[in-house]
Amino acid sequence: xxxxxxxxxxxxxxxxxxxxxxxxxxxxxxxxxxxxxxxxxxxxxxxxxxxxxxxxxxxxxxxxxxxxxxxxxxxxxxxxxxxxxxxxxxxxxxxxxxxxxxxxxxxxxxxxxxxxxxxxxxxxxxxxxxxxxxxxxxxxxxxxxxxxxxxxxxxxxxxxxxxxxxxxxxxxxxxxxxxxxxxxxxxxxxxxxxxxxxxxxxxxxxxxxxxxxxxxxxxxxxxxxxxxxxxxxxxxxxxxxxxxxxxxxxxxxxxxxxxxxxxxxxxxxxxxxxxxxxxxxxxx
Amino acid sequence: xxxxxxxxxxxxxxxxxxxxxxxxxxxxxxxxxxxxxxxxxxxxxxxxxxxxxxxxxxxxxxxxxxxxxxxxxxxxxxxxxxxxxxxxxxxxxxxxxxxxxxxxxxxxxxxxxxxxxxxxxxxxxxxxxxxxxxxxxxxxxxxxxxxxxxxxxxxxxxxxxxxxxxxxxxxxxxxxxxxxxxxxxxxxxxxxxxxxxxxxxxxxxxxxxxxxxxxxxxxxxxxxxxxxxxxxxxxxxxxxxxxxxxxxxxxxxxxxxxxxxxxxxxxxxxxxxxxxxxxxxxxxxxxxxxxxxxxxxxxxxxxxxxxxxxxxxxxxxxxxxxxxxxxxxxxxxxxxxxxxxxxxxxxxxxxxxxxxxxxxxxxxxxxxxxxxxxxxxxxxxxxxxxxxxxxxxxxxxxxxxxxxxxxxxxxxxxxxxxxxxxxxxxx
Numbered sequence: 001x002x003x004x005x006x007x008x009x010x011x012x013x014x015x016x017x018x019x020x021x022x023x024x025x026x027x028x029x030x031x032x033x034x035x036x037x038x039x040x041x042x043x044x045x046x047x048x049x050x051x052x053x054x055x056x057x058x059x060x061x062x063x064x065x066x067x068x069x070x071x072x073x074x075x076x077x078x079x080x081x082x083x084x085x086x087x088x089x090x091x092x093x094x095x096x097x098x099x100x101x102x103x104x105x106x107x108x109x110x111x112x113x114x115x116x117x118x119x120x121x122x123x124x125x126x127x128x129x130x131x132x133x134x135x136x137x138x139x140x141x142x143x144x145x146x147x148x149x150x151x152x153x154x155x156x157x158x159x160x161x162x163x164x165x166x167x168x169x170x171x172x173x174x175x176x177x178x179x180x181x182x183x184x185x186x187x188x189x190x191x192x193x194x195x196x197x198x199x200x201x202x203x204x205x206x207x208x209x210x211x212x213x214x215x216x217x218x219x220x221x222x223x224x225x226x227x228x229x230x231x232x233x234x235x236x237x238x239x240x241x242x243x244x245x246x247x248x249x250x251x252x253x254x255x256x257x258x259x260x261x262x263x264x265x266x267x268x269x270x271x272x273x274x275x276x277x278x279x280x281x282x283x284x
Numbered sequence: 285x286x287x288x289x290x291x292x293x294x295x296x297x298x299x300x301x302x303x304x305x306x307x308x309x310x311x312x313x314x315x316x317x318x319x320x321x322x323x324x325x326x327x328x329x330x331x332x333x334x335x336x337x338x339x340x341x342x343x344x345x346x347x348x349x350x351x352x353x354x355x356x357x358x359x360x361x362x363x364x365x366x367x368x369x370x371x372x373x374x375x376x377x378x379x380x381x382x383x384x385x386x387x388x389x390x391x392x393x394x395x396x397x398x399x400x401x402x403x404x405x406x407x408x409x410x411x412x413x414x415x416x417x418x419x420x421x422x423x424x425x426x427x428x429x430x431x432x433x434x435x436x437x438x439x440x441x442x443x444x445x446x447x448x449x450x451x452x453x454x455x456x457x458x459x460x461x462x463x464x465x466x467x468x469x470x471x472x473x474x475x476x477x478x479x480x481x482x483x484x485x486x487x488x489x490x491x492x493x494x495x496x497x498x499x500x501x502x503x504x505x506x507x508x509x510x511x512x513x514x515x516x517x518x519x520x521x522x523x524x525x526x527x528x529x530x531x532x533x534x535x536x537x538x539x540x541x542x543x544x545x546x547x548x549x550x551x552x553x554x555x556x557x558x559x560x561x562x563x564x565x566x567x568x569x570x571x572x573x574x575x576x577x578x579x580x581x582x583x584x585x586x587x588x589x590x591x592x593x594x595x596x597x598x599x600x601x602x603x604x605x606x607x608x609x610x611x612x613x614x615x616x617x618x619x620x621x622x623x624x625x626x627x628x629x630x631x632x633x634x635x636x637x638x639x640x641x642x643x644x645x646x647x648x649x650x651x652x653x654x655x656x657x658x659x660x661x662x663x664x665x666x667x668x669x670x671x672x673x674x675x676x677x678x679x680x681x682x683x684x685x686x687x688x689x690x691x692x693x694x695x696x697x698x699x700x701x702x703x704x705x706x707x708x709x710x711x
Contacts, residue, residue, distance in 0.1 A: 006381050006382050006461070007381075007382060007383065008379065008380070008381050009369065009379070009380045009381075009384070010377060010378065010379045010380075011366060011367075011369055011372045011373060011377070011378040011380075012372065012373065012376075012377045012378070013323075013324065013326040013327070013372060013373060013374055013375065014318065014323050014324060014326070021321070037409055037414055037415050038409040038410065038412075041405055041406045041409040041410075042406070042409070042410075044406075045395050045398065045402075045406050048397075048398060048402070049395050049397045049398060052397045053397060118393075120389060120392050121392045121393045121410065122370075123365075123370065124365075124370070124388045124389035124392045125368075125370070125386065125388065125389070125392050125393065125410055125411065126368045126369045126370045126384075126386065127410050127411070127412065189315065190312075190315075193308050193311040193312060193315070194308050194312070272315075272319045275318045275319060276314075276315040276318050276319060278369075278370075278371050278372050279311060279314055279315050279318065279371075281365075281370045281371045282300075282311075282371040283307055283308070283311040
């Protein structure tokens with residue numbers, strides 16, 4: 001019953017600075033370890049409530065990909081927009097691309113809003129805010145899992161067989177998830193202070209989706225070809241997709257660089273979040 | 285910190301910004317500075333900022349309860365939030381020893397679409413409990429909330445009372461070394477509030493926890509706290525033993541009320557017909573000496589001098605006795621004793637109300653005096669204490685109030701004690 005060593009907490013201005021950077025990783029690690037159950041509970045709360053007062057429930061997760069892909073098929077067939085040369089059935093290519101893309105876009109929109117939508121919880125209770133951001137990206141993972149069913153149906157319809165390399169998919173998804181989470185950390189804080197950020201992200205996501213070859217083939221000429229070459233999001237989407245469709249990775253170099261960049265962004269954002277999270281409660 | 289101190293607050297200050305746009309700008313600046321490892325120079329005020337909490341220091345030992353009082357907007361909740369680490373002080377240092385539990389907002393994090401049962405787990409997780417602990421306490425929590433079948437209903441269909449019950453039930457089942465309680469017990473019915481305080485008492489005695497309570501309910505603070513701190517405009521105005529602090533608080537609050545009432549009271553006095561004018565009110569002792577301070581069991585004679593424009597049939601007098609914090613203690617008037625004044629003549633007159641064996645204990649009191657027509661619908665004249673300071677008086681401490689100490693009440697009635705039928709004699 002009695003604590004052998006009682007925890008002593010001190011609060012001072014610029015607390016983390018006083019303690020020094022080397023303690024930050026330990027602090028973050030302990031916080032996340034201690035709050036595993038909280039993360040799960042928050043995730044469960046989001047999961048059970050997001051579709052609760054709706055008729056088709058979780059099926060909403062497949063509506064966006066179907067509508068987007070459908071639009072592109074119509075645009076392509078009427079000659080308004082050229083999808084480009086794709087050597088697999090287009091619906092599979094596009095739905096797969098959307099699934100990986102949405103992991104990023106849904107995750108980032110959810111996480112950047114996580115602190116703001118928690119509202120009074122942030123200002124009235126001291127709890128792990130990292131858990132809140134992490135749990136919010138869970139929604140994106142759930143939609144992804146639901147979209148897998150759509151992909152399986154398409155595979156069966158077109159009589160395709162998935163490659164054994166499909167087992168590597170979870171690993172190739174990690175960089176995308178780290179990037180999402182990292183950016184989510186930073187943007188959630190900034191959104192907490194300036195609501196403009198949340199609006200910008202929604203607009204930016206649509207823009208970035210059209211800029212990245214998610215629903216069309218990789219362009220070979222023009223300015224978009226150059227943009228794609230240096231767009232890390234392209235590699236993070238196309239590599240897992242290629243792995244599912246062909247079982248190979250042709251652009252591993254770009255993927256590797258994008259992965260390292262994602263990892264670095266994740267670490268930097270996590271540290272910044274840790275240093276600045278107490279600033280949010282007073283401004284939100 | 286080995287002397288049993290649980291909370292140590294040293295010269296803590298917190299600033300706020302009144303403008304939202306500026307607050308955004310400052311927020312971005314501070315975050316920028318923190319990110320690059322620079323100090324945010326939080327000890328300086330920038331344009332538009334003010335100190336919401338200003339240089340507060342206190343200590344709470346284990347097993348001790350500290351009450352925080354102050355008018356609205358005086359910085360009480362801000363202080364509590366800093367103690368909980370929701371945000372950090374801009375100056376000074378806070379040291380907390382042990383696990384901290386906070387009842388700052390009840391039911392924060394409840395999701396309206398989830399049932400009570402589901403919300404218990406989520407709320408408990410947010411409050412820092414682990415799964416094993418919640419599983420153990422689950423039945424206790426449901427029993428404490430006592431909301432019956434509603435436990436399996438989505439929270440959005442709850443009444444506000446049920447919501448608070450469930451929220452509080454979860455919150456009080458964490459067993460912290462330090463418990464911070466904001467003004468959260470204002471909702472809920474009396475029996476539930478009692479239950480909550482019983483529970484707080486258990487936490488205090490079983491775990492030897494340090495408790496901090498913010499409340500406007502002086503009665504509860506007086507009963508429950510050992511020490512108090514009175515914060516006004518973010519500053520420490522009084523700190524120490526709870527009775528002293530409550531006393532200091534009452535003086536300030538009374539001053540505030542006076543300033544407010546002086547606007548309202550003339551209106552009330554203006555509505556008087558002034559057919560009869562009260563010209564003077566005197567508070568006298570048995571011997572007719574005018575006094576401002578009386579003793580317990582003294583006789584208080586209230587002498588009302590008036591001037592009437594005309595003969596008035598069946599006029600009514602009413603004197604109300606109030607405690608310093610504005611509670612009505614007793615009303616006096618012939619009509620209350622079923623007596624009638626036949627009439628008063630034109631010209632000057634005197635009415636006297638004699639209260640014998642005043643059962644009041646040490647404190648400050650005031651009276652209001654009113655004269656009415658026979659139906660008591662028309663006010664002839666009215667004197668309020670804020671425009672007529674002579675209507676307030678004090679009662680000196682006596683044996684009863686000293687013996688009672690902590691439990692000091694307003695009144696003390698005479699009573700006889702019989703033990704096995706034999707009356708106890710005074711020795």
